[in-house]
Amino acid sequence: MIRKYIALLRMKYIEMLAYRLATFVWMTGAVAQPLITMFVWMNIHPEESESFVFYFMAVIFVERMTSAWDVWELDREIREGTFSNLLLRPLHPIHWAIAENIIYKWLFAVILVPVWVVAAVFWPALLPHMTGSQVVLFLLAVVLGAALRFLLSYSCGLLAFWVTKVAAVYGVIDVISLFLSGRIAPLEMLPPQLREWSEWLLFRYMISFPIEIATGAADGEEVARGFAIAAGWMIVLIAALQWLWKAGIGKNQAVGG
Amino acid sequence: MRRYGRVFREFFRACLVEEMEYRSEFFGNFIASFFGIAVALLTVHIFFYQTDRLGGWTYGEVLVLLGVFNALRGFIDFALRPNMPRLLEHVRRGTLDYVLTKPVDSMFYVSFRHLVFWRLIDVALGLGVIGYGLYVERYVPSAADVCMFLIVMAASLLLIYSLWMMLMTTSFWVVRIDDLSFIFDSFFDTARFPGSMYRGAVRFVITYVLPAVLITNTPALALLGKWSVPAALAALAVAIFFLWLARRFWRFALRFYTGAGG
Numbered sequence: 001m002i003r004k005y006i007a008l009l010r011m012k013y014i015e016m017l018a019y020r021l022a023t024f025v026w027m028t029g030a031v032a033q034p035l036i037t038m039f040v041w042m043n044i045h046p047e048e049s050e051s052f053v054f055y056f057m058a059v060i061f062v063e064r065m066t067s068a069w070d071v072w073e074l075d076r077e078i079r080e081g082t083f084s085n086l087l088l089r090p091l092h093p094i095h096w097a098i099a100e101n102i103i104y105k106w107l108f109a110v111i112l113v114p115v116w117v118v119a120a121v122f123w124p125a126l127l128p129h130m131t132g133s134q135v136v137l138f139l140l141a142v143v144l145g146a147a148l149r150f151l152l153s154y155s156c157g158l159l160a161f162w163v164t165k166v167a168a169v170y171g172v173i174d175v176i177s178l179f180l181s182g183r184i185a186p187l188e189m190l191p192p193q194l195r196e197w198s199e200w201l202l203f204r205y206m207i208s209f210p211i212e213i214a215t216g217a218a219d220g221e222e223v224a225r226g227f228a229i230a231a232g233w234m235i236v237l238i239a240a241l242q243w244l245w246k247a248g249i250g251k252n253q254a255v256g257g
Numbered sequence: 258m259r260r261y262g263r264v265f266r267e268f269f270r271a272c273l274v275e276e277m278e279y280r281s282e283f284f285g286n287f288i289a290s291f292f293g294i295a296v297a298l299l300t301v302h303i304f305f306y307q308t309d310r311l312g313g314w315t316y317g318e319v320l321v322l323l324g325v326f327n328a329l330r331g332f333i334d335f336a337l338r339p340n341m342p343r344l345l346e347h348v349r350r351g352t353l354d355y356v357l358t359k360p361v362d363s364m365f366y367v368s369f370r371h372l373v374f375w376r377l378i379d380v381a382l383g384l385g386v387i388g389y390g391l392y393v394e395r396y397v398p399s400a401a402d403v404c405m406f407l408i409v410m411a412a413s414l415l416l417i418y419s420l421w422m423m424l425m426t427t428s429f430w431v432v433r434i435d436d437l438s439f440i441f442d443s444f445f446d447t448a449r450f451p452g453s454m455y456r457g458a459v460r461f462v463i464t465y466v467l468p469a470v471l472i473t474n475t476p477a478l479a480l481l482g483k484w485s486v487p488a489a490l491a492a493l494a495v496a497i498f499f500l501w502l503a504r505r506f507w508r509f510a511l512r513f514y515t516g517a518g519g
Binding site: 036040042044178189 | 285292299300303306308311312443444446447449450454455456459
């Protein structure tokens with residue numbers, strides 16, 4: 001299995017290099033919205049400007065590290081019938097997607113972390129104040145967030161076996177997550193009801209939760225509870241994905257090819 | 258000029274016929290537009306949950322601004338966005354030859370040939386939000402306000418068209434990227450909020466260099482009765498200047514077009 005993965009990773013790495021410019025554009029694509037939101041919050045609470053700068057820069061970073069695109073890929077592949085190519089290979093198609101995710105996110109980290117370090121030299125607001133255990137928990141939370149988003153995106157993508165407008169379904173989910181994952185506002189700024197919702201839904205654990213650990217907004221008991229809820233969602237999503245996969249393969253007719 | 262009116266009407270008719278083929282899509286698109294504006298309203302609502310002023314603008318005023326923004330974006334999605342990928346295709350495959358040999362202006366043709374009608378829903382919803390904002394603000398615009406609004410709105414449309422056209426023209430050099438529109442979107446998204454909200458260099462750039470703020474803020478202010486004749490004239494002048502610039506750029510770019518592959 002490890003040897004297979006090394007081969008997969010190498011293949012995806014070469015694929016990525018072939019489309020350098022597209023990769024780069026794609027990486028910088030989602031920056032405008034968090035920056036604008038940052039300006040809004042700096043305007044509303046000028047006295048806390050520095051913490052908003054840190055928060056929204058972290059949003060950009062974590063969002064990139066946990067982003068998931070598999071729903072669009074699956075939607076296209078299943079609709080056009082090219083998904084059959086993957087099905088014929090002797091390894092579950094999800095491994096290709098996982099390898100691709102690992103490679104791209106590794107590249108994002110390799111580029112974004114040095115950028116952050118250089119930026120922190122010029123803007124002290126970006127300097128993180130984290131203890132060792134916070135760093136470990138932060139990284140763990142990012143990986144967990146990436147896994148959650150990937151599973152959600154992949155499960156949604158599998159819906160393409162039944163419906164043709166999967167991208168639209170995922171678009172709606174994405175908009176809900178915009179509010180509940182902390183991209184529009186730090187979750188503590190939300191009205192109380194929304195905040196309560198955000199705690200129990202999975203979106204918080206995709207972006208906001210790692211940042212809360214990094215800034216120290218969540219600590220001790222709260223972190224433990226967060227990980228427990230996220231792990232619960234993880235189990236739910238894995239079960240859903242397995243079920244969708246079994247049912248979907250039975251349904252698949254591979255028109256087109 | 259009359260000929261162009263007739264040609265445009267013909268584009269209009271052709272695209273309408275095309276769209277009528279997919280009538281069942283209409284309902285889905287309608288819901289999507291509604292959803293979009295609901296999200297935008299909720300966002301503003303969340304901001305105003307923490308404050309009662311955003312860059313000096315009240316809730317109602319920001320809603321008027323949001324309405325203007327939505328209407329203008331609806332216009333972009335209606336007339337301009339559908340044409341961007343087509344120009345890239347034309348340049349890449351050399352089929353721009355056919356456009357250049359037609360007896361209409363090529364810039365006019367490549368920017369208005371394809372229209373997506375259902376996007377006009379966004380324009381209508383934008384106008385609705387403007388109305389709601391005015392109601393929240395308890396302000397009834399006078400005839401002069403509306404007149405001013407129409408003038409600066411026309412200037413904004415010209416400006417958007419020019420900026421978009423300039424971006425589209427770069428496709429003569431960067432044919433690789435599928436869609437350049439996200440560059441425009443990133444920049445235009447800043448116009449969703451009052452310009453006075455931004456700080457430092459960002460504020461300078463989006464006010465003077467790429468006048469995103471001018472595009473949405475001036476019409477909103479005009480409708481709220483906070484217009485001034487010099488500001489409106491300045492907006493018109495800037496719009497005409499950018500149109501001239503876009504025109505020059507298009508001509509310049511055409512010289513680089515070799516028609517290879519056609």
